[in-house]
Amino acid sequence: MPWLVSFLISWVCFSLLADLRRPAVLLVGGLGAVAVQLFTDYLGQQLGHYRVLDPVIPLWGSSAFFTFGPVFTMGALFGQYLPAARWLQGLHIAAFGGLLLLEEHMFMLVGVLEYTGHWSHPASFLINILAMTALAWLAESQRLGWQAPGRRAGALD
Numbered sequence: 001m002p003w004l005v006s007f008l009i010s011w012v013c014f015s016l017l018a019d020l021r022r023p024a025v026l027l028v029g030g031l032g033a034v035a036v037q038l039f040t041d042y043l044g045q046q047l048g049h050y051r052v053l054d055p056v057i058p059l060w061g062s063s064a065f066f067t068f069g070p071v072f073t074m075g076a077l078f079g080q081y082l083p084a085a086r087w088l089q090g091l092h093i094a095a096f097g098g099l100l101l102l103e104e105h106m107f108m109l110v111g112v113l114e115y116t117g118h119w120s121h122p123a124s125f126l127i128n129i130l131a132m133t134a135l136a137w138l139a140e141s142q143r144l145g146w147q148a149p150g151r152r153a154g155a156l157d
Helices: 002-017 023-046 063-078 085-112 120-145
Strands: 050-052 114-115
Touching: 002 023, 002 063, 002 085, 002 120, 023 050, 023 120, 063 085, 085 114, 085 120
Parallel strands: none
Antiparallel strands: 050 114
């Protein structure tokens, strides 16, 4: 049930905050987040760092409700609201990494996520920061128009 509740809450928040006039930004952020989450969660579970319990609809060891709820919507909103200034991007990454850690902790409290002996909140926060940094690179690349290195969108030749 926690997976379904988080799915519904995320889509309500998404519907209130998303700029649907820019679907490419939302899709890049959301699908990028889904790819990173599925990869890291699959590896984390294969390495025995944590377990997902009662996923309802399993998807490579994770819950499909989690992947296409909080992960997709947070990734989409992350990309949409990514600031242009680098130092603000750092704060943005830290804030979203912290929100993801908070959500993970709530899943632990309700008993659908369990750490094993070799995993901890600091380790999870570090992985969140690395994942959000990769997502920031993806969103920034999409925003700049996938230009060749050293070129900015709209720059004069």
